[in-house]
Amino acid sequence: MLLKTEALTKNFGGLTALNKVDFEIQEGEIVAIIGPNGAGKSTFFNLISGYYPSCSGTISFMGKDMTRTPTHEFASRGIGRTFQTTNLFTDSTVLDNLIIGYRSKTKMGMLDAIFNTSRARRDEGASREKATEVLEFIGLTEVKGQPVGNISQEAAKRLAIGLALVTEPRLLLLDEPAAGVNHGETNELAKLIKKIQQTGTTVCLIEHKVQMVMNLAHRIMVLNYGSKIAEGTPKEISNNERVIEAYLGGAAHA
Amino acid sequence: MNLLIQQTVNGLTLGSIYCLVALGLTLIYGIMEVPNFAHGHLYMVGGYVTFFMMTLYGLNYWVSAIISGIVLAVLGVLLERLVFNPMRNSPSSNKFIAAVGAMMFLEASARVLWGSDFRSIPAIYDNVVVMGGVRLTEQRLIIIAGAVILMVALYVFIKHTMIGSTIEAMAQNRDGASLVGIDVNRVAMLTFAVASILASAAASLAGPIFLVYPGMGSLIIMKAFVIIVIGGMGSIPGAVLGSFILGLTESLGATYLSSNYKDVVAFAILVLILSIKPSGLFAKGAR
Amino acid sequence: MLDGMKKSNAKLIAYGVLSVVAIAFPFISPNRYYLTVVTLGFIYAIAVYGLNLIVGYLGQLSLAQAGFFGLGAYVSGLLSLKLHLSFWISLPMAAVVTTLVALLVGLISFRTRGHYFVIFTLCIGVIINLVIEKWDDLTGGVRGLIGIPRPTSIGPIDFISLESQYYLVLLFLSLTIFVMSRIASSLVGRTFKSIHNSEELAATLGINVMRNKLLAFGIAAFFTGIAGALFAGYIRFIGPDISNPHLTFELLLFLLIGGQATIAGPLVGTLIATGLTESLQFMQEYRMVVFGALLIIIVKFFPGGLVGAAMKLKTKIEKRMNKANKSEDALSKGENHAAKNRGFN
Numbered sequence: 013m014l015l016k017t018e019a020l021t022k023n024f025g026g027l028t029a030l031n032k033v034d035f036e037i038q039e040g041e042i043v044a045i046i047g048p049n050g051a052g053k054s055t056f057f058n059l060i061s062g063y064y065p066s067c068s069g070t071i072s073f074m075g076k077d078m079t080r081t082p083t084h085e086f087a088s089r090g091i092g093r094t095f096q097t098t099n100l101f102t103d104s105t106v107l108d109n110l111i112i113g114y115r116s117k118t119k120m121g122m123l124d125a126i127f128n129t130s131r132a133r134r135d136e137g138a139s140r141e142k143a144t145e146v147l148e149f150i151g152l153t154e155v156k157g158q159p160v161g162n163i164s165q166e167a168a169k170r171l172a173i174g175l176a177l178v179t180e181p182r183l184l185l186l187d188e189p190a191a192g193v194n195h196g197e198t199n200e201l202a203k204l205i206k207k208i209q210q211t212g213t214t215v216c217l218i219e220h221k222v223q224m225v226m227n228l229a230h231r232i233m234v235l236n237y238g239s240k241i242a243e244g245t246p247k248e249i250s251n252n253e254r255v256i257e258a259y260l261g262g263a264a265h266a
Numbered sequence: 267m268n269l270l271i272q273q274t275v276n277g278l279t280l281g282s283i284y285c286l287v288a289l290g291l292t293l294i295y296g297i298m299e300v301p302n303f304a305h306g307h308l309y310m311v312g313g314y315v316t317f318f319m320m321t322l323y324g325l326n327y328w329v330s331a332i333i334s335g336i337v338l339a340v341l342g343v344l345l346e347r348l349v350f351n352p353m354r355n356s357p358s359s360n361k362f363i364a365a366v367g368a369m370m371f372l373e374a375s376a377r378v379l380w381g382s383d384f385r386s387i388p389a390i391y392d393n394v395v396v397m398g399g400v401r402l403t404e405q406r407l408i409i410i411a412g413a414v415i416l417m418v419a420l421y422v423f424i425k426h427t428m429i430g431s432t433i434e435a436m437a438q439n440r441d442g443a444s445l446v447g448i449d450v451n452r453v454a455m456l457t458f459a460v461a462s463i464l465a466s467a468a469a470s471l472a473g474p475i476f477l478v479y480p481g482m483g484s485l486i487i488m489k490a491f492v493i494i495v496i497g498g499m500g501s502i503p504g505a506v507l508g509s510f511i512l513g514l515t516e517s518l519g520a521t522y523l524s525s526n527y528k529d530v531v532a533f534a535i536l537v538l539i540l541s542i543k544p545s546g547l548f549a550k551g552a553r
Numbered sequence: 554m555l556d557g558m559k560k561s562n563a564k565l566i567a568y569g570v571l572s573v574v575a576i577a578f579p580f581i582s583p584n585r586y587y588l589t590v591v592t593l594g595f596i597y598a599i600a601v602y603g604l605n606l607i608v609g610y611l612g613q614l615s616l617a618q619a620g621f622f623g624l625g626a627y628v629s630g631l632l633s634l635k636l637h638l639s640f641w642i643s644l645p646m647a648a649v650v651t652t653l654v655a656l657l658v659g660l661i662s663f664r665t666r667g668h669y670f671v672i673f674t675l676c677i678g679v680i681i682n683l684v685i686e687k688w689d690d691l692t693g694g695v696r697g698l699i700g701i702p703r704p705t706s707i708g709p710i711d712f713i714s715l716e717s718q719y720y721l722v723l724l725f726l727s728l729t730i731f732v733m734s735r736i737a738s739s740l741v742g743r744t745f746k747s748i749h750n751s752e753e754l755a756a757t758l759g760i761n762v763m764r765n766k767l768l769a770f771g772i773a774a775f776f777t778g779i780a781g782a783l784f785a786g787y788i789r790f791i792g793p794d795i796s797n798p799h800l801t802f803e804l805l806l807f808l809l810i811g812g813q814a815t816i817a818g819p820l821v822g823t824l825i826a827t828g829l830t831e832s833l834q835f836m837q838e839y840r841m842v843v844f845g846a847l848l849i850i851i852v853k854f855f856p857g858g859l860v861g862a863a864m865k866l867k868t869k870i871e872k873r874m875n876k877a878n879k880s881e882d883a884l885s886k887g888e889n890h891a892a893k894n895r896g897f898n
Contacts, residue, residue, distance in 0.1 A: 061757065066747040087759025094759075104743075115740060116759025122768055126732050126738035126850045135740060179759055301668050352853055359614040360852045362671055363809065366802050367852070371845025378838055472639045486799075488679055491672045499668065533676040537661070540673050544664035 014039045015060065015091075020069035022055050029055040029170055033239040039184065042205065042215045044225045044244065047235035048258065054096060056235065057187055061093040062086035074182070083251055087118050088115050092181030094172045096188045096218075100160045106171055107156040110143035113178035117142075142178055150174040150204065153207075166197040170204065176217045177208070184208060186217040202228055226250065234258070271400045274514065279406045279475075282413030283511025286468035287486055288493040288505040289420065290293065290461025297436050297457045298501030299358070301363035301500045302349050305465060306487025307372035310339045311477040313468025314380060317387050327390050331470035335463045342462025343455045354492070369483070376480040387473030409471045416467055417506065420460070424502075433457055434502070486530065492536040497547050504547075575723055576849025579716040588715050594827040595722045596787060596884060599729045601807045601819035603773035606733065608805070609813030610742060611769045612749030616801050620681030621774045623796020625651045625675025627685060630701045631733045632792055640704040640870060644782040652771050659770040663763055678798045697792030704786045712786075722783055726820075729776050733817045736772070738805035746767050746814070773860040782839035805843050812858030821859055 022030040030052040037043055045053050046093060059066045062083045062135065066207060071078045081089070099114055101109050118135035120180065125132055147153050150170045154183040155163050169189060176184055189205065190198045202224055209215050219225045226246045234242040234249060236258040284401030287309055294302045315337050349368050353361050390402035424430040432453055469478070476482070493512055497504025511531055520528035539547055579584050582588045592837050604742065607615045625647040632643035662673045687694050704712040704721060712718050736742045749754045785791050794800075803826075805888055811822020830840050855862055 063753070063757070063801060083756040084759050084761045087757065093757055095754075099751060099754045099757075101747050101751050103746065103753065108743065111740070112743055112755075112760075113758050115744050115747075122736070122741055122772065125737050125741040128735060128739075132739060139740060152721055175754075181715065301672070305789070349849055356852065356856075358667060359608070359612070359671070360856060362614055362668070363805065363852045364849045366805070367845045367848030369845070370841050370848065374839070374845055375843030378842060399815065429554060488675065492676065494674055503861070522611065524688050527683070530680060533680045533683070536676050537673070537680070540665050540669060541661045544667070 013037070014074060015074050015216075017060065018070045020056070020059055020071065021076060022064075023067050028238050030059065030066075030235075032058075032249050033235070033238075035233055035240065035243075036249060037129045037214060037216055039182075039214055040209070040212065041230045042209050042217070042228055043231045043233065044229035045216070045218045045235060046220075046222070046225060046234050052236055053236040054187060055238075057093065061155045061185055063093075066212055074193050084116070087179045087181070090182035091185065092117060092176035092179045092183070093185035094176050094187055094189065096191065098165075098168045100168060100175065102160055105157055105159055106152055106163065106167075107140075107143055107147065109160060109171060109175055110146055110178050112254045113146075114139040114142045116179060146174045146178050149177070149207075158172060165260040166193045166200070169193060169201060173204065175210075177213075181213060183214045183216065186219075187213065188218055190219060190221050193242055200223055222239075267427040268399055269521065270518075271398070271401075273517045275402055275406060275410075277514035277517030278510065280517055281510035281515070283472045283507055284489060284508035284513055285413055285488070286335075286416060286464045286471075288490040288497075288504065288509050289417070290464040291487075291490045292494045292497070292500055292502060292505040293433065293457050293461050295494065297318045297433060298354075298454055300349060300353075300361050301365060301491070301499075302350075302461075303362065303487060304345060304349075304368035304372055304459065304483075304540050305490065306483030306485075307369050307376075307463050308338055308342060308483070309465040309469045309486060310370060310376060310478075310480065310483035312462075313387070313469035313473050313482065314376065315466070316470040316473055317385055317478050320388055323334050325544060327387075327470075331467065332452075334466045334470055338462040339459040342458040345462075346455050350458075351451070364467055369487075373480050373483065380480070382480055383461065384477045386477050387470070389474035393476070403475075405474050408461050409475070412467065412471045414463060418504075420464070423460075429453070429456060433460075489532045490524035493530045495536055496539060498546055555768050567573055572727075579719055580597070585715055586889070586896075588719055590827060590831045591824070592719045592722050592787065593784075594824050595719075596780050596783045597727045597804065597807065597827065598820045598823040599726055599779045600891055601811075601823050602729050602733050603775075603777040603780070604804050604808050605813060605815075605819045605896040606736070606745070606769050606773045608808060609815070610737065610745040610749060610817070611716070611766060613766065613770075614671045615662075615674040615770070615773075616671060616798060616805075617655075617678040617681070618773075618777055619798055619800035620678035620796050621651050621655060621777040622714070622781040622784070622804075623685055623791075623793070624654060625778030626785040626791050627698070627781075628778070629782035630785040631678070631691070633702050633786075634700070634770075637702075638781075640702070640786055644779065647782035647785075648775050648778040651781070652775045655774030656767060656771050658854075659767045662895075663766045664769070675798060678796070678801055681794060682796040682797045682798065685796050692793070693800075695793060697790060698785075699790050701785050701789045703789065703792065718787055722787065724777055725779060725783060730774075730816065730820070737816055741768075749814075769856055782883060807850050809848065809856075810857055812860030812862075813856075813865075815858070815864070817859040818858055825859070 013036050016254040017033055017035045019034060020030060021028070021032055024224045033056060036045060045056060047053050048090070058064055060071055062078070062081055062085070066079065069079075073091060076089070078089065098209070101112060104112070105206045105225060107194060115117055118139060120135040123129070124135070137164070147156055152167055152170055152174065173186065173189060182248065186205070190201050193201065198221060203226060205217070217229075232244065232246055232249045233240060234252075234255050241258060242255045244252070287305065291302060291305045294300055294305070312315060312334050315334035316330045319325045319333050320327060347370060349364055350361070356364075377394075389405060391408055394403050395402050395407065424434045432448055433456065434474050436448070436453060452487060453535070493508035494505055496511065497508035514533070515535065516528050516531055519531045578591065579588055582591070594890055600618065601790050604615070607613055628650045629640070629643040629647035632638045633640055638646075658674070658677050662670055662677070665673050688694070704718070706712060710717070712721055744755070744760055748758065748762055748765055752762055777881060781795070782794065807823040807826050808819055809822065810826050811819030811820065826844070830837070851858065857865065
């Protein structure tokens with residue numbers, strides 16, 4: 013088992029955004045988290061990526077407790093993530109984004125920079141190499157020199173995923189990877205996610221596009237009002253009464 | 267014991283002045299998220315206008331103070347229109363720098379126009395009142411009373427007028443989700459006008475005791491920042507509370523600790539508070 | 554590849570010309586007054602480079618810099634005046650003390666965010682200023698320190714003449730620019746920039762934001778302390794004024810005029826701003842009136858400063874030229890081009 017949460021809870025003021033969620037992610041699978049708006053999906057993500065601390069409950073990753081680990085250590089421990097609103101370094105080019113993404117794997121410091129030591133050159137080379145490799149993997153080699161402001165929405169989504177990939181995660185968390193892109197592009201992104209899983213990275217995603225989730229995920233967890241209401245294979249979920257009532261049913265009414 | 271009372275009154279006087287400046291600063295911050303660095307310099311200009319009205323035109327103290335309030339309201343609105351409104355969508359550090367620019371401009375203009383001399387608004391109420399063995403000048407009592415009256419007026423304005431309650435709502439809830447249909451420009455201008463009037467009133471009240479000079483805004487603006495950080499940036503009750511805490515601390519600190527370092531006290535308090543609570547004493551929001 | 558080589562060659566030539574001008578300046582300067590002004594400008598420029606690292610690259614508006622400048626000047630001044638230490642000991646001591654104080658300040662101030670950080674650092678600046686002013690026994694209070702010794706001579710090289718002092722300051726400035734450009738072009742500098750761009754994203758990618766902020770803050774203070782020490786050794790009289798937040802605001806202005814987050818910006822801005830002040834008589838009186846207004850105009854319309862504006866112009870011209878070239882290309886290889894486009898989409 014890769015990641016495990018026990019009774020994970022988060023309150024904002026008086027509001028319980030996430031209520032005692034137990035969840036496990038197995039090595040090598042693609043799992044999805046679905047649920048109506050405001051169900052606590054993003055909160056769950058933000059907790060297991062260390063973006064903000066939980067109020068109670070525990071998170072363990074590869075058998076180690078991560079409940080109180082600072083944000084920046086999550087990446088080096090092997091958890092990478094993307095954000096719902098595509099989050100990139102807007103001042104830089106596509107390639108430079110990925111180079112910075114590899115920074116936590118490099119060791120050079122201030123003195124290395126000033127004296128341009130062999131370690132500095134090695135680290136710069138390694139970053140560039142890794143960035144180029146990921147660029148190829150996500151299919152953006154053609155636009156590597158472009159400022160990120162100039163690339164398409166779909167390319168930006170790919171780049172955001174690539175940015176998480178350069179940190180060489182064991183577990184990749186994707187927050188609505190296909191939000192705001194058209195049908196054809198969604199299929200392309202699904203292919204990319206599949207490809208990532210096939211290279212041995214475990215993927216956990218939040219997604220509103222039910223069709224995509226049903227085709228892609230091995231397992232699905234459903235949240236509603238901050239609590240887990242169901243968990244199972246896509247088939248089980250699509251036949252689950254509570255899910256239909258809370259999620260699909262609710263959507264049908266609206 | 268008398269000394270203690272004396273210093274307490276002095277602390278209240280000081281607190282009253284701080285309060286009028288800090289209230290304006292916190293209102294502007296609440297509405298526009300602009301740390302108005304130039305606010306202390308509006309206070310300075312207010313002091314000069316009152317001074318010149320009295321000395322050049324021989325006007326009555328209160329009439330001069332009212333004219334000064336009007337002039338400053340106009341200046342405040344100009345500042346909002348020319349500096350802060352165009353910067354609305356800039357990064358926050360750029361707003362800060364623009365405010366610093368406005369501050370430099372006002373102080374330097376005052377120096378060029380009026381020289382660097384220290385001046386004093388003629389004191390009319392310099393009789394000494396003896397209350398319970400404590401000797402106080404009338405002006406000190408006027409400062410405290412004036413500040414209280416203005417605070418009540420502000421309270422009434424905010425609680426009992428449409429536009430006032432809009433200002434408060436905007437100051438307290440920056441999301442603006444519930445504030446659809448508000449003319450943001452009008453509120454911003456009005457806030458600057460009100461804040462500038464308060465600053466000019468503070469200067470008119472303080473002028474006869476403290477002095478009027480181009481640099482008089484520099485120290486008070488930094489103290490006002492300390493106050494609103496203590497009280498929570500954007501909070502009105504916080505600004506009032508913080509002002510009196512600081513006024514009393516300085517006044518008593520100067521007497522019982524060291525008068526040499528009394529100005530350091532404010533900044534030391536702030537450093538201490540932010541060291542323990544990085545988001546201020548009364549931070550809003552759980553995040 | 555060829556293009557890159559051309560570029561780096563052009564850069565080398567530019568650096569060469571600049572160095573020759575800088576070295577020859579004492580001989581071509583029309584009078585000694587200009588030499589004094591430029592030397593002082595260089596000293597401020599070193600401090601502005603420090604500010605550039607914090608504000609331009611890291612994106613944190615620190616208003617404590619004049620405090621650090623004053624600290625460096627007073628530490629160096631006091632050590633050489635009262636303990637009769639050599640300038641070559643007092644200068645590094647000043648840099649080290651300033652850095653340590655800055656690290657301590659950074660440790661607390663970087664826990665705060667946004668406006669709180671700005672106000673916090675401003676308060677630190679004010680505290681340093683007030684302490685220097687009030688600690689009469691040590692600092693001489695408002696009277697300041699008078700008669701600070703000149704930089705100690707090294708063997709046959711002394712620093713009595715204006716020219717020799719100019720070269721001394723030039724040496725430190727060159728060193729500063731060298732270090733800053735190495736940092737800026739390295740992964741370390743890009744890490745600072747990424748924090749400027751999005752702290753959250755940087756942290757998510759495993760970058761230790763706090764440590765990087767401290768690093769930048771410390772380096773900035775180190776150079777600001779050196780600038781302070783050079784100031785003390787050059788002017789030989791220092792008062793509490795040099796630690797006043799007003800100096801911070803001026804340094805900020807120099808930076809913004811030149812262009813933040815650029816390597817040439819701090820020097821260009823400082824020289825132009827100090828040069829204008831000194832050469833235009835009417836500017837003496839109206840200096841801050843003009844500068845205040847200028848600051849607002851710059852942040853609103855030219856946030857990249859002069860160097861930023863020049864670079865924008867250059868890319869615009871390059872783009873236009875590229876377009877011209879491309880349209881020629883397109884005429885000859887029209888079909889090929891279209892096919893490639895289709896393939897990519």
